Amino acid sequence: MSDVVHDFTADPLAWRPYLTPVVLDEATPAQREALKETPSNTKISDYVLVLAHDPESLGQRTPLFNGIMYGRGGLSRAERELGATAASVVNRCIYCVSVHAGRYISLAKQPEVIAAVFDGTEATLGARDRAIVGYATRLALNPPQATAEDMRALRAAGLSELEILDLTLSVAVFGWANRLMHPLGEAIRPGIHPNAA
Amino acid sequence: MPNVIERLIGAAPGSPVAEAMAARAALLDASQANYDAVLTPEDPGGLSQPLRFALAARVARLGGDAQLAAHYEVDGALPEEDARMAAILRHVDLIAATPREATRADIAALQAAGVATGDIVRLSQLIAFVSFQLRLIAGLRLMGAAP
Secondary structure, X not given: OOOEOOOOOOOOOEEEEOOOOOOHHHOOHHHHHXXXXXXXXXXXXXXXXXXXXXXXXHHHHHHHHHHHHHOOOOOOHHHHHHHHHHHHHHOOOHHHHHHHHHXXXXXXXXXXXXXXXXXXXXXXOOHHHHHHHHHHHHHHOOXXXXXXXXXXXXXHOOOOHHHHHHHHHHHHXXXXXXXXXXXXXXXXXXXXXXXXX | OOOHHHHHHOOOOOOHHHHHHHHXXXXXXXXXXXHHHHHOXXXXXXXXXXXXXXXXXXHHHHOXXXXXXXXXXXXXXXXXXXXXXXXXXXHHHHXXXXXXXXXXXXXXXXXXXXXXXXXXXXXXXXXXXXXXXHHHHHHHHHHHHOO
């Protein structure tokens, strides 16, 4: 389909599911309960409505995801987004990349870091960004390839143990999100799709 | 009661990794709630509990984590293989190991083998949750190993 996007971008995209989303008016009580845990009051996305086919998992996943990405203290929000973006690049979740690369850039104002992640040229980055991207990339691979050397680089770059755990959680939760969003749908150009979230 | 991840990691009390885990206890508890939701749900749909544990063990093995695989294998059992089960196993292997290769055709293959929409989502959450869990465990082990 010609509107499908296959290349990494930090610009906004839309997402089109391969499965039929739950129709809100026909949702079961369990599905309605799970949908209350969605992150915002805006129109519920097709992604969340697809996941509502398994309400028990959706209801538990949303608070965990939000706690990992937006919880207080520890690693900065921007660096959590950087870990999420690096993992999403490994798993080629084009839609996930567009969202989280975009958020990183608006928080950190460093588009060159995202460009390096897209190009695989993170060796050119400063020590802290390089350590974060290197660890995130290798932890996202299957099987995970992160090593004690990655851990040394993170600590040498000044990350605390709590920051390293927060980074690990963000990469891990994108090992999860990427395995939903990419296999269950496709990234498309936004704007002309009334059903796209 | 320690949750599954805390038991598998067994961090020494007072160690830096144990302190970081304590600071994120709410997230580890939320991870356990997700474990319960995908391994022992109240409504398992078309994926029985023994099948879920067997598939979780498969994801853990593909992720190179023998300890996590052993944890799941205890309660896992695969039913006799038919076309539906073969499609499920193929999908587990694809999404656990090489999610970047997934396309629309892989969902169509599950549908053609008779896997219902709800079960496709349940299966996806199971694979994805164990993929999360094994990366969290891998990171925590590295944190605990290096001083």
